[in-house]
Amino acid sequence: MPHSVSPDTGSSGDHDLPDANPQSSHSTPTIRAGESPEEAEKSSTALEDMFDDDDDDLDDLSSSMAASQEPQSVQAISGAQSARFSDPEIMRAFYQRLFPFRYLFQWLNHSPSPSTDFGHREFAFTLPNDAYLRYQSFPSSDLLRKQCIQMLPSRFEVGPVYSTNPRDRKTLRKSSAFRPLNKELVFDIDMTDYDEIRTCCTGANICHRCWAFITMAIKVIDTALREDFGFKHILWVYSGRRGAHAWVCDKRARELDDSKRRAVAGYLELLKGGDSSGKKVNLKRPLHPHIERSLRILRNHFSDILETQDPWLEDDRAAHLLSLLPDRDLVAALRKRWDSAPGRRSGSKWADIDALAEARVSEHLDSKALLEAKIDIVLEYTYPRLDAEVSKKLNHLLKSPFCVHPGTGRVCVPIDVQKVEEFDPLEVPTVTQLLDDIDQWDHDKMDGVDGEGTGEKKIQDWEKTRLKPYVEQFRNFVSELLKDERAIKRERDDADPMEF
Amino acid sequence: MIRQDFNRIDAKRRSNLDPKKKQFAQPAFQHHDYQHRLNFYVLPPTAEITLEEFEEWAINRLKVLSELESCTFRNRTPDETASYMAPILSKYLALHSNSSRSSMLQEERKQDHYSHFILRLAFSSTEDLRRRFSRLESMLFRLRWKEDDARERREFVDSLDLRWEKVGDEEKRELASELAAVTYKTRQSDDDGWFKVEWEQVPELVESRRVLLKRGVAYVPAREQMSLVMAEFTRRLDAAMELTARALPRLDEDDRLTPILKHLSASFISPASTYDSNSALPGTLQPHANNIPQLAQHFPACMGQLQTRLARDHHLKHFARLQYTLFLKGIGLSLQDCIVFWRRSFSLMTDEKFEKEYKYNIRHVYGDVGGDSNRRGKGYSAYSCQKILTEPLPSAGQAHGCPYRTFSIDNLLESLRSMGVHDREVLKTIREDVGRQRYHIACNRVFEYQHKAELDGKPGQEIPGLKETIVHPNDYFKKSFLLKHWGDKEVREGADAGGPLKMEE
Ligand SMILES: [Zn+2]
Numbered sequence A: 001m002p003h004s005v006s007p008d009t010g011s012s013g014d015h016d017l018p019d020a021n022p023q024s025s026h027s028t029p030t031i032r033a034g035e036s037p038e039e040a041e042k043s044s045t046a047l048e049d050m051f052d053d054d055d056d057d058l059d060d061l062s063s064s065m066a067a068s069q070e071p072q073s074v075q076a077i078s079g080a081q082s083a084r085f086s087d088p089e090i091m092r093a094f095y096q097r098l099f100p101f102r103y104l105f106q107w108l109n110h111s112p113s114p115s116t117d118f119g120h121r122e123f124a125f126t127l128p129n130d131a132y133l134r135y136q137s138f139p140s141s142d143l144l145r146k147q148c149i150q151m152l153p154s155r156f157e158v159g160p161v162y163s164t165n166p167r168d169r170k171t172l173r174k175s176s177a178f179r180p181l182n183k184e185l186v187f188d189i190d191m192t193d194y195d196e197i198r199t200c201c202t203g204a205n206i207c208h209r210c211w212a213f214i215t216m217a218i219k220v221i222d223t224a225l226r227e228d229f230g231f232k233h234i235l236w237v238y239s240g241r242r243g244a245h246a247w248v249c250d251k252r253a254r255e256l257d258d259s260k261r262r263a264v265a266g267y268l269e270l271l272k273g274g275d276s277s278g279k280k281v282n283l284k285r286p287l288h289p290h291i292e293r294s295l296r297i298l299r300n301h302f303s304d305i306l307e308t309q310d311p312w313l314e315d316d317r318a319a320h321l322l323s324l325l326p327d328r329d330l331v332a333a334l335r336k337r338w339d340s341a342p343g344r345r346s347g348s349k350w351a352d353i354d355a356l357a358e359a360r361v362s363e364h365l366d367s368k369a370l371l372e373a374k375i376d377i378v379l380e381y382t383y384p385r386l387d388a389e390v391s392k393k394l395n396h397l398l399k400s401p402f403c404v405h406p407g408t409g410r411v412c413v414p415i416d417v418q419k420v421e422e423f424d425p426l427e428v429p430t431v432t433q434l435l436d437d438i439d440q441w442d443h444d445k446m447d448g449v450d451g452e453g454t455g456e457k458k459i460q461d462w463e464k465t466r467l468k469p470y471v472e473q474f475r476n477f478v479s480e481l482l483k484d485e486r487a488i489k490r491e492r493d494d495a496d497p498m499e500f
Numbered sequence B: 001m002i003r004q005d006f007n008r009i010d011a012k013r014r015s016n017l018d019p020k021k022k023q024f025a026q027p028a029f030q031h032h033d034y035q036h037r038l039n040f041y042v043l044p045p046t047a048e049i050t051l052e053e054f055e056e057w058a059i060n061r062l063k064v065l066s067e068l069e070s071c072t073f074r075n076r077t078p079d080e081t082a083s084y085m086a087p088i089l090s091k092y093l094a095l096h097s098n099s100s101r102s103s104m105l106q107e108e109r110k111q112d113h114y115s116h117f118i119l120r121l122a123f124s125s126t127e128d129l130r131r132r133f134s135r136l137e138s139m140l141f142r143l144r145w146k147e148d149d150a151r152e153r154r155e156f157v158d159s160l161d162l163r164w165e166k167v168g169d170e171e172k173r174e175l176a177s178e179l180a181a182v183t184y185k186t187r188q189s190d191d192d193g194w195f196k197v198e199w200e201q202v203p204e205l206v207e208s209r210r211v212l213l214k215r216g217v218a219y220v221p222a223r224e225q226m227s228l229v230m231a232e233f234t235r236r237l238d239a240a241m242e243l244t245a246r247a248l249p250r251l252d253e254d255d256r257l258t259p260i261l262k263h264l265s266a267s268f269i270s271p272a273s274t275y276d277s278n279s280a281l282p283g284t285l286q287p288h289a290n291n292i293p294q295l296a297q298h299f300p301a302c303m304g305q306l307q308t309r310l311a312r313d314h315h316l317k318h319f320a321r322l323q324y325t326l327f328l329k330g331i332g333l334s335l336q337d338c339i340v341f342w343r344r345s346f347s348l349m350t351d352e353k354f355e356k357e358y359k360y361n362i363r364h365v366y367g368d369v370g371g372d373s374n375r376r377g378k379g380y381s382a383y384s385c386q387k388i389l390t391e392p393l394p395s396a397g398q399a400h401g402c403p404y405r406t407f408s409i410d411n412l413l414e415s416l417r418s419m420g421v422h423d424r425e426v427l428k429t430i431r432e433d434v435g436r437q438r439y440h441i442a443c444n445r446v447f448e449y450q451h452k453a454e455l456d457g458k459p460g461q462e463i464p465g466l467k468e469t470i471v472h473p474n475d476y477f478k479k480s481f482l483l484k485h486w487g488d489k490e491v492r493e494g495a496d497a498g499g500p501l502k503m504e505e
Helices: A037-051 A055-069 A072-078 A080-085 A088-098 A101-109 A141-151 A166-171 A208-227 A258-268 A289-309 A315-323 A328-339 A346-358 A367-382 A417-422 A431-448 A468-495 B006-010 B019-025 B051-073 B078-092 B105-122 B127-147 B150-159 B169-174 B176-182 B203-207 B222-253 B257-269 B292-298 B301-313 B318-330 B335-345 B351-357 B359-365 B372-376 B385-390 B409-418 B424-435 B439-450 B452-456 B473-484 B489-497
Strands: A121-126 A132-136 A155-162 A180-182 A185-190 A234-238 A243-248 B194-198 B212-214 B217-221
Touching: A088 A141, A088 A431, A101 A141, A101 A468, A121 A141, A132 A166, A185 A208, A208 A234, A208 A243, A208 A258, A208 A289, A208 A417, A234 A417, A258 B203, A289 A346, A289 A367, A289 B176, A315 A328, A328 A346, A346 A367, B051 B078, B051 B105, B051 B127, B051 B257, B051 B439, B078 B127, B105 B127, B105 B222, B105 B257, B127 B222, B169 B176, B176 B212, B176 B217, B194 B222, B203 B217, B203 B222, B217 B222, B292 B301, B292 B473, B301 B318, B301 B409, B301 B439, B301 B473, B318 B335, B318 B359, B318 B473, B335 B351, B335 B359, B351 B359, B385 B439, B409 B424, B424 B439, B439 B452, B439 B473, B452 B473
Parallel strands: none
Antiparallel strands: A121 A132, A121 A155, A155 A180, A185 A243, A234 A243, B194 B217, B212 B217
């Protein structure tokens, strides 16, 4: 798995994100402040187990750690932005005034009054000094909020609901009494997994052109989860820099054990093999209906990808394309044509395949095999690349929605899947912008209405900012989820009144 | 005679009744008539069996499950597992089809039935054990399902009363092309049956996209029926185990069973073996005081390293001596030779000190001194892997134990290299085994690597239990030695006959 990809210094392009920290260290973070050795050991395995896979987050860790170790002067030059985002006063204001704790609580609690769904839920905090605190739990949203304001975590993660309160786990006589019961089914799509096919950016950087990969992936995965698995409550969240997370919140999804989570991940996973392996798509024919449908979604994007990414412009990448084609004579003819036309664009190269095939450069061309190979290529260059390990484990932790990405300052906002094409990661508000929004609003209000509106409902700070549409979207999502939860609960109560 | 009323433990709605009363409420002697070879183990056994049967049947089944588990540890393919397990199954848990007309049918099925329920009791206590048991029983069921006669299998399925919804003709027509794609056929043939189930029931079919999914419903082709049956088997077993676990405390009533059950679950935690000293060698090749260093090439790492340490330090501490002496006794070293061996090895020690402090212990181990029971029992028996693996870890300066468990990984790999294991793949897998605490699997892997040529070759294949997993250091020695010397007629005949091999003082 491609780990510890550090932000690339040499990147260019108008839309590139501010570089978090060019000096960022490659070293795996060792973050053990304030823990007993035993605890530290546990948390180090836990690190490997639980969140080794979230590349976006690993970057955060290494970059934020590097930031805290770099001399001030370096930061002043290169990391001025990122230093601002992790400023304690900014984080305090963010947790105090902007983070939608109430909806987060309802989301995880599945009912308005506190239950063990929330109370036994594990939270893990990454503190400003990079200590990693696992097994935090809170009886109410207020107490979670309080601890956030007090500790100012650079982010926190959400884990499973346990059989007992995670804070009590050490007082239990039997270790088996402490076990994860349920958690949302989660997915992680990260741009790192696209590095071998994207040409516009590298490492932690993204632009509109490569974000198209994430958009396509969201469409395909979301459709499959709904149409095939019948899930309804799927929350897509921007991971803050170069990827997206999905939280499938249906009760049926939350109750899946590891073998069933693995089944969903396996069903959706298509590309096998690492960076250097040859053919990544090996499918039996006819194609499974899920692949067939995904192909219908992806086909439209394929020509865009050829246009914007130009993935076969360079010789070695074009050679990879040739290696995926079945006919030796055809391959030879293509190689000849491309050798004599350096700089030929990918779209033209793709068209050359059919053109030369029709020109009968090969005597024994198997046109069916060629067609199938071309479909495999379309899939290799468009089909979602999931970080499947994240999805397979019930006890895997994932960064909470609405956290601030320490490298970019952007808030991990929900993505409206109905309008996924319109989502622009580069327009997602940063924490500093949001605080400015509040100031601006208060200022305007002072100028305008001047002390009136006493009978009005108090306006929340997030409503004064461009975070508003995202919080509202989240609120609507949560209320739809709760509606279904109530229905399920009623059904169960009716069915078996003696059970309780 | 003993009667174990499994009903009491299994039936949910009765769990709040006074168990004593219940015993009278039900006729206790019911003999099952086993119509099918396969069994979903829904009904608990009710007839009486002897304590000996109780233990023996359970141990036999345990042997089978342990071997199955070792197959999964070694990533054997289903086919490899099937052929590996075939002789083990026929030896410990034979189950013939109806068509075989075997006179043993009912008896075999009874043992299968009872042993399943006994182990269910033994393994209900912790969630970890339950999970392992359920996984292995499901594997065993699958293995038998696959080799079952097709007609008998169908009759068995019909008897199960499984409520799977059949896909109607109209719906089949509507979905024709999609259904065909799932079975990777270009066209669907008319008689292909399909079932509808919740997708969670067939996770493995979902994972490999061998079903059609529509809004949470999986359309399963009839030929994937095994997955459905398997899912049902596992689901029912898990539910029953859960109930058994809750009722388990009441089992303490019968204190004759508790130790047996405890022992059974303990041997599941680490490999158990009852080693009979048949491992000793025939006359001319018998070990004596002078040839132990030569024989050490056949020792497993736990004993080989003791020999190395002894040769280097001219001394071993108490537990190491005990472990090694018992092993040497097990391979047939006589008491007299054993004393001579130790005397020579402790070359820096005075005769007086040896006589006074060490000799007695050796004699004690051999049953030459000590109380009546020690003499009658001919001393202690050699340690099994289970025993060695469950002992407390050695402290500094102590050398006993299983090196796969006690050595740091670097030291372990180093000592394996000195045993001639250089293959990087093998070392890598061993590293993984050890990381997962599958110490005996790692040891077996070393054995297989060292005897690859002989194991693949023709001669020696008839060595009893050759391909079964080694769970006793003496067994390791015996197999290694026999493989090397199979050409020797005396060795061969000794091993075949079994009995005469045993060397007694
Ligand atoms: Zn880009």
